[in-house]
Amino acid sequence: MNEEGLNSPVLGACSVMAKSTSTVLPSAVGHHFWTRSKMKCAFTFLCAMGLFCIIVYELYNWTSVLEQYESPHKEVTVDEIMLALSWAASPANFTSITSSSSAERSVVRLEHPEAQYCVGDTLSVLVEMKSYAGHPKAHGGDFIQARILSPKLNAGASGDVTDFLNGSYLVRYRLFWPGEVQVSVRLIHSSETVKLLQRNWTQDYNKAVHTGTFISGAKKETSLCSLRLGSDRPLCEYRKKEDGEYYACYRPKTLPCDTLALASSVYPRGYPRLTKEEAQLLDMKNSGIEIKNGFHPVTVFPCTGATYGSTKKCVAGMNSPFPGGYFFSNRWSSSVCQTGFFLSEYAVTRCLKGKTLYLLGDSTARQWIEYLEQRLKGMKFTLKGADLQLAVDANNNITIRWIRHAHPWVATYQSSVNASVTIPEALDSIAAVGGGQEDVIVVIGTGQHFRPSPPEVFIRRLLNIRRAILRLQARCPQAQVFIKLENNRDIKLGMIRFSNWYGYMQNLAQRKVFEDMRVALVDAWDMTVATYSLKLHPDNFIVSNQIAVALSFFCD
Numbered sequence: 001m002n003e004e005g006l007n008s009p010v011l012g013a014c015s016v017m018a019k020s021t022s023t024v025l026p027s028a029v030g031h032h033f034w035t036r037s038k039m040k041c042a043f044t045f046l047c048a049m050g051l052f053c054i055i056v057y058e059l060y061n062w063t064s065v066l067e068q069y070e071s072p073h074k075e076v077t078v079d080e081i082m083l084a085l086s087w088a089a090s091p092a093n094f095t096s097i098t099s100s101s102s103a104e105r106s107v108v109r110l111e112h113p114e115a116q117y118c119v120g121d122t123l124s125v126l127v128e129m130k131s132y133a134g135h136p137k138a139h140g141g142d143f144i145q146a147r148i149l150s151p152k153l154n155a156g157a158s159g160d161v162t163d164f165l166n167g168s169y170l171v172r173y174r175l176f177w178p179g180e181v182q183v184s185v186r187l188i189h190s191s192e193t194v195k196l197l198q199r200n201w202t203q204d205y206n207k208a209v210h211t212g213t214f215i216s217g218a219k220k221e222t223s224l225c226s227l228r229l230g231s232d233r234p235l236c237e238y239r240k241k242e243d244g245e246y247y248a249c250y251r252p253k254t255l256p257c258d259t260l261a262l263a264s265s266v267y268p269r270g271y272p273r274l275t276k277e278e279a280q281l282l283d284m285k286n287s288g289i290e291i292k293n294g295f296h297p298v299t300v301f302p303c304t305g306a307t308y309g310s311t312k313k314c315v316a317g318m319n320s321p322f323p324g325g326y327f328f329s330n331r332w333s334s335s336v337c338q339t340g341f342f343l344s345e346y347a348v349t350r351c352l353k354g355k356t357l358y359l360l361g362d363s364t365a366r367q368w369i370e371y372l373e374q375r376l377k378g379m380k381f382t383l384k385g386a387d388l389q390l391a392v393d394a395n396n397n398i399t400i401r402w403i404r405h406a407h408p409w410v411a412t413y414q415s416s417v418n419a420s421v422t423i424p425e426a427l428d429s430i431a432a433v434g435g436g437q438e439d440v441i442v443v444i445g446t447g448q449h450f451r452p453s454p455p456e457v458f459i460r461r462l463l464n465i466r467r468a469i470l471r472l473q474a475r476c477p478q479a480q481v482f483i484k485l486e487n488n489r490d491i492k493l494g495m496i497r498f499s500n501w502y503g504y505m506q507n508l509a510q511r512k513v514f515e516d517m518r519v520a521l522v523d524a525w526d527m528t529v530a531t532y533s534l535k536l537h538p539d540n541f542i543v544s545n546q547i548a549v550a551l552s553f554f555c556d
Contacts, residue, residue: 073470073516073517076463076466076513077463078456078459078460078463081463081509081512081513082455082456082459084508084512085455085505085508085509085512087141087194087198087505088140088141088163088165088191089191089194089195090139090191090192090194090195091139094192094195094196094277094278094281095277096277097132097277097280097281097286098131098132098133099131099133099192100131100190100191100192100193100281100286101129101130101142101191101192102130102131102187102190103186103187103290103291104289104292105130105131105132105134106127106128106129106130106187107127107291107292107293107294108125108126108127108128108183108185108291108292108293108294109125109126109128109293109294109295110124110125110183110293110295110298111124111125111126111170112124113295116301117175117298117299117300117301118300118301118302118303118304119175119176119177119300119301119302119303119304119305119306119307119308120174120175120176120304120305121174121175121300122172122173122175123148123172123173123175123183123298124172124173125146125170125183125293126168126169126170126171127144127168127169127170127171127185127291128167128168129142129167129168129169129187130167136167137167138166139165139167139191140163140164140165140166140167140169140191141163141165141194141195142187142189142190142191143187143188143189143191143193143194143500143501143504144161144169144171144185144186144187144188145158145185145186145488145529145532146158146159146160146161146171146173146183146184146185147159147173147184147529147531147532148173148175148181148182148183148184149181149184150177150179150180150181150182151182152179152180153177153179153328153329154327154328154329155176155177155179155326155327155328155329156327156530156531156532157173157174157176157323157325157326157327157530158322158323158526158529158530159171159172159173159185159323160172160173160322160323174308174323174326174335175298175300175308176307176308176328176335177300177306177307177328178300178301178302178306178307179299179300180297180299180300181297181298181299181300182297183293183295183297183298185290185291185293186288186289186290186291186532187288187291188288188500189287190281190286193282193287194501196274196278196281196282197495197496197499197501197502200273200274200496201454201455201502202454202455203454205226205227205454206226206268207267207268207452207453207494207496207497208265208266208267208408208410208452208453208497209224209226209266209268210224210225210226210263210264210407211223211224211225211264211265211266212224212225212249212260212262212263212417213260213261213262213263213264214252214255214259214260215255215259215262216255216256216259219254221252221253221254221255222252223236223249223250223251223252224249225247225248225249225250225260225263226248226249227246227247227407227408227457228246228248229248229249229250233250234250234251235248235250235251236248236250236251236252236257236260237257238257238260243422243424243460243464244460244464245422245460245461245464247407260417261416261417261418262414262415262417263407263409263414263415264411264412264413264414264415265409265410265411265412267494274496282495282496284491284492287491287495307333308326308333308335309333309334309335310334310335310336310337310338311338312336312337312338313337313338314334314336314337314338314339314520314552314553315337315520315553316480316481316518316519316520316553317517317518317519318337318520319336320336320520320521320523321335322525322526323335323529324336324526325339325523325526325527325530326530327527327530327545330541330545331343331545331548332527332545332548332549334549334552337552338552339548339549339552340548340551340552340556341548342547342548342551342552342555343544343545343548345376347551348372348547348551349376349378349393349396349398351551351554351555352393352396352398353396353397353398354396354397355397355399355439355441356398356399356401356439356440356441357398357399357400357401357443358401358403358426358430358440358441358442358443359400359401359402359403359443359445360402360403360405360423360426360427360443360444360445360446361404361423361443361444361445361446361484362404362405362445362447362448362449363448363536364445364448364484364486364487364524364536364537364538365402365443365444365445365446365484366389366402366404367537367538367543368400368402368443368543368546368547369391369400369401369402371543371544371547372391372547375544376393376398378393378394378395378396378398379391379392379393379400380392380393385419386404386413386415386416387403387404387415387416387419387420388402388403388404388419389402390402403421403426404419404420405420405421405422405426405446406420406421406422406425407420408450408452409449410449410452422461423446423461423464423465423468424461424465424467424468425468427442427465427471427472428471428472430472430476430479431476440476440478440479440480441479441480441482441550441554442469442472442479442480442481442482443482443484443522443550444465444481444483444484445484445524446465447485447486447503447506447507448486448489448503448536450506451497451498451499451502451503452497452498455505455506455509458506458509459509459513462510462513462514465513466514466517469517469519473518480520480553480554481518481519481520482519482520482550482553483510483514483519483520483522484521484522484546485507485510485511485521485522485523485524485525485526486503486506486507486510486524486525487503487527487528487533487536487538488500488503488525488528488532488534489503489534489535489536490534490535490536503525504525507525520553522549522550523549524538524542524546527542527545527546528542
């Protein structure tokens with residue numbers, strides 16, 4: 001794969017090109033009855049016919065590409081996705097912490113205990129939620145994370161939670177491996193906390209304060225920037241009509257708007273727009289608490305097989321349920337398709353040979369290039385910046401790019417505005433080389449920096465990404481596209497800004513936006529819930545398994 005910059009032509013070698021057409025004219029030698037004028041007319045006619053054939057061929061191919069791009073996919077709106085993100089909200093107004101859901105008071109019971117459990121069976125538990133006062137809850141809406149685990153086996157899997165909307169929850173676990181299995185149910189947020197988060201998520205655009213730095217020569221000026229600003233002062237507005245996205249800064253004192261060069265952000269102290277009682281709900285001691293169960297670990301027997309697995313080949317566009325797999329010996333196996341053994345240097349190199357891997361998004365996507373550069377001996381960084389990183393293995397013709405997504409970017413350090421591009425812009429710059437199309441792999445990982453913003457901001461970006469993927473697939477039909485979902489994270493920076501409930505809801509939005517497309521999901525959320533990882537940047541064994549899942553879609 002030869003080197004191309006970010007601003008490569010959109011229609012490169014992926015473009016549909018007409019084959020060269022030549023017309024062989026009949027010889028006039030020996031045909032004494034042909035006059036000069038007749039020869040000229042015949043030549044003109046044959047040239048016109050040749051040109052007509054070329055135009056028809058071009059129109060046929062252009063129409064085929066257009067149909068491939070437009071016909072299978074209907075246009076999706078922000079409102080449609082917003083309506084799909086339903087959550088059972090607490091019906092009553094919050095009055096006191098004593099009336100909210102309490103993990104310490106709640107109970108987990110084994111539902112319909114079996115005499116023996118086998119690999120592949122389903123284990124069910126019932127959660128009965130109670131308040132701090134010990135009263136049974138009469139409504140749903142609590143945010144629960146559930147998993148099973150066998151610490152000695154380095155094994156874990158997520159559970160599927162059903163809300164009965166009456167204070168009870170059913171959690172189903174697929175038993176993927178034999179041995180002693182523990183059940184874990186955590187109350188991440190009470191329904192009252194979720195209602196509070198939901199209100200602030202949809203209404204508050206300023207949970208992170210952005211500062212823009214305008215530079216012209218030696219002169220610098222700063223100004224407040226945001227996804228939404230009041231019109232009481234003159235504004236510098238940065239928008240594109242075609243994508244509907246918007247960003248603005250208050251106009252600096254003297255410098256023009258087009259000198260915006262850097263941006264940084266800080267978090268306001270305290271909890272805006274919250275009462276003292278509401279702020280108690282966001283106390284860390286009331287979040288992520290284990291609900292104790294009254295039963296012993298379950299023993300699972302092999303019965304008909306050692307572990308559970310699928311023999312289907314991984315194909316883009318296939319159903320990706322939750323939970324969709326499990327860890328065993330720190331290796332992830334999909335329950336939907338066959339995950340390959342791509343944890344060794346040799347296997348990864350063999351799969352990526354001759355390919356270009358584009359990693360578009362945030363620092364969790366950047367982890368892939370950092371891991372691969374460390375893991376593969378021939379892979380070396382040729383560029384390692386805050387906005388763009390490039391690593392190359394010249395011997396195996398492997399190129400990996402990480403491209404940071406543009407605003408909103410939440411970071412205390414100053415990031416370049418000029419060097420950043422949105423993911424749709426990055427997608428539109430991708431072109432395959434030499435007519436090859438299987439050499440292009442795209443991984444999109446975004447969401448963490450959108451959590452402090454209202455959901456429509458993220459959904460609008462997702463819809464623009466969707467359109468850009470369709471354009472890429474129209475000109476590069478064999479390009480492999482992956483959506484890496486958000487992972488669980490620590491929320492010490494502020495629950496009101498980075499709650500994992502926001503990540504859960506944004507993952508639902510991603511599933512909805514891309515559900516009818518020929519893309520594959522890498523469910524980082526499932527992996528981090530299965531291990532109860534709370535690191536913004538998961539450990540390397542999780543990153544390596546994310547990569548292994550992706551490689552399973554195009555390598556045996």
